[in-house]
Amino acid sequence: MEVSVExxxxxxxxxxxxxxxxxxxxxxxxxxxxxxxLKSGTTWTMNIVHQVMTGGTPGFRDIYEEVPWIxxxxxxxxxxxxxxxxxxxxxxxxRRAFKTHSPPPAVPFQAVGSGTDVKYVVVFRNPEEAFxxxxxxxxxxxxxxxxxxxxxxxxxxRPDFPSFYHEVIDRxxxxxxxxxxxxxxxxxxxxxxxxxxxxxxxxxxxEGSVRKIAEFLGENPTDDQWADILEYTSFRWMKQNExxxxxxxxxxxxxxxxxxxxxxxxxGKAKVDGMTDEISQHLREVGSxxxxxxxxxxxxxxxxxxxx
Numbered sequence: 001m002e003v004s005v006e007x008x009x010x011x012x013x014x015x016x017x018x019x020x021x022x023x024x025x026x027x028x029x030x031x032x033x034x035x036x037x038l039k040s041g042t043t044w045t046m047n048i049v050h051q052v053m054t055g056g057t058p059g060f061r062d063i064y065e066e067v068p069w070i071x072x073x074x075x076x077x078x079x080x081x082x083x084x085x086x087x088x089x090x091x092x093x094x095r096r097a098f099k100t101h102s103p104p105p106a107v108p109f110q111a112v113g114s115g116t117d118v119k120y121v122v123v124f125r126n127p128e129e130a131f132x133x134x135x136x137x138x139x140x141x142x143x144x145x146x147x148x149x150x151x152x153x154x155x156x157x158r159p160d161f162p163s164f165y166h167e168v169i170d171r172x173x174x175x176x177x178x179x180x181x182x183x184x185x186x187x188x189x190x191x192x193x194x195x196x197x198x199x200x201x202x203x204x205x206x207e208g209s210v211r212k213i214a215e216f217l218g219e220n221p222t223d224d225q226w227a228d229i230l231e232y233t234s235f236r237w238m239k240q241n242e243x244x245x246x247x248x249x250x251x252x253x254x255x256x257x258x259x260x261x262x263x264x265x266x267x268g269k270a271k272v273d274g275m276t277d278e279i280s281q282h283l284r285e286v287g288s289x290x291x292x293x294x295x296x297x298x299x300x301x302x303x304x305x306x307x308x
Contacts, residue, residue: 040125056228075252103184161274198303
């Protein structure tokens with residue numbers, strides 16, 4: 001995402017996110033890319049994919065070890081090759097899954113029959129809910145993490161949502177992180193190796209959504225495995241095991257304070273977290289300029305069946 005010169009935020013977005021790394025990866029048949037914009041169910045989807053592909057397991061330390069973030073640097077000066085080498089060293093006898101906040105072309109897209117067999121799990125959320133969730137998430141980044149990267153906390157954090165929206169989101173054109181993401185993926189929504197899901201629909205039908213992802217990935221868990229998969233992808237279990245989902249192994253120093261990843265994730269509650277009517281209208285107007293397809297924007301806000 002582009003950042004304006006008037007901002008005191010780091011140019012080009014946080015320096016620890018470098019999407020160009022993804023073009024250096026040697027993709028394998030069977031790879032799965034979890035491509036989700038900011039605060040739209042990424043961690044939950046990462047865990048769903050991991051649990052489906054393993055038949056349900058609580059035996060992992062950090063989901064970021066199991067589903068690496070392939071555009072992320074853990075410390076200043078880390079080379080892109082370090083990330084590429086780690087991805088390349090993952091066992092060849094098991095499917096790999098990766099996290100990205102990038103849409104195509106920043107994350108390479110390969111259509112069926114064009115080369116490597118890669119599947120893409122793409123999840124969206126009502127942008128009002130995503131952006132109000134983004135503010136407390138940034139606030140829960142640790143002081144050590146900001147110091148490591150030489151970024152003042154006040155460059156990215158604000159005490160309330162209206163000031164955060166106007167001074168961080170709008171000033172830096174960050175609406176594109178959601179609406180631009182939508183515009184990039186929307187023409188590919190019916191590709192055979194792409195599945196589109198909406199966070200609101202996933203919340204309403206947890207089991208149905210997990211089974212839909214399993215079918216898309218070609219995974220066929222046993223009945224016993226299904227019981228485990230549904231347990232280990234539940235909000236209750238993930239909240240009870242919160243440390244497994246806080247990227248504790250991803251950075252050189254702690255990235256997040258406890259509780260950053262696992263909020264309630266409720267739908268229809270944006271106003272409780274500071275969304276105003278004025279900001280809501282402005283966000284949709286800006287977003288509709290970034291993604292002019294009215295059907296796409298309507299689905300982004302509401303979910304449900306994808307329009308033909």
